[in-house]
Amino acid sequence: MHGIDEETWLAFLDGEAAPGVEGHLRWCVECAETVEQLRALRGTLLAEARRLRDAAGISEARMEQMLDACLEQLACDREWTPQQATYLLRSLLEPFCGAGAAKTITELTIRKSASQGFDPAGWRLFVGNLSRNVESICGIATGRLIARAGFSLSVGSA
Numbered sequence: 001m002h003g004i005d006e007e008t009w010l011a012f013l014d015g016e017a018a019p020g021v022e023g024h025l026r027w028c029v030e031c032a033e034t035v036e037q038l039r040a041l042r043g044t045l046l047a048e049a050r051r052l053r054d055a056a057g058i059s060e061a062r063m064e065q066m067l068d069a070c071l072e073q074l075a076c077d078r079e080w081t082p083q084q085a086t087y088l089l090r091s092l093l094e095p096f097c098g099a100g101a102a103k104t105i106t107e108l109t110i111r112k113s114a115s116q117g118f119d120p121a122g123w124r125l126f127v128g129n130l131s132r133n134v135e136s137i138c139g140i141a142t143g144r145l146i147a148r149a150g151f152s153l154s155v156g157s158a
């Protein structure tokens, strides 16, 4: 975005030092708004995922309601780059398996499924693979959450 590559943006969002990004955000309103939106959404998704994680023993119907509420947060009317969407999916995953594992699973899946880049078909393939990998580590419910969330995000090719 605006001459800064996606990996640098992602590193910045993960809290790593990125002087180029910080300098850019001082004058670029568009990017500053995107970063603000991503951070706010990440906070919401973390909270929703924690609620889902801690909801053991509630009824299936109530769980579905909570899941829908969670996914509604993702249905805002903008398109994300695949890297931004990945960042958001990771926020959902963290409460279930920890930040380190969430990052590792996501990166391994990207390497395996997105070697051709992330066109919309590539994104669907990635989400499917991520969901299966998550399922084998964190269980069926979490895998399903990731699949539903991934497919409800609007992703454009970066």
Ligand SMILES: [Zn+2]
Pocket: 001, 002, 024, 028, 029, 030, 031, 032
């Ligand atoms: Zn910008």
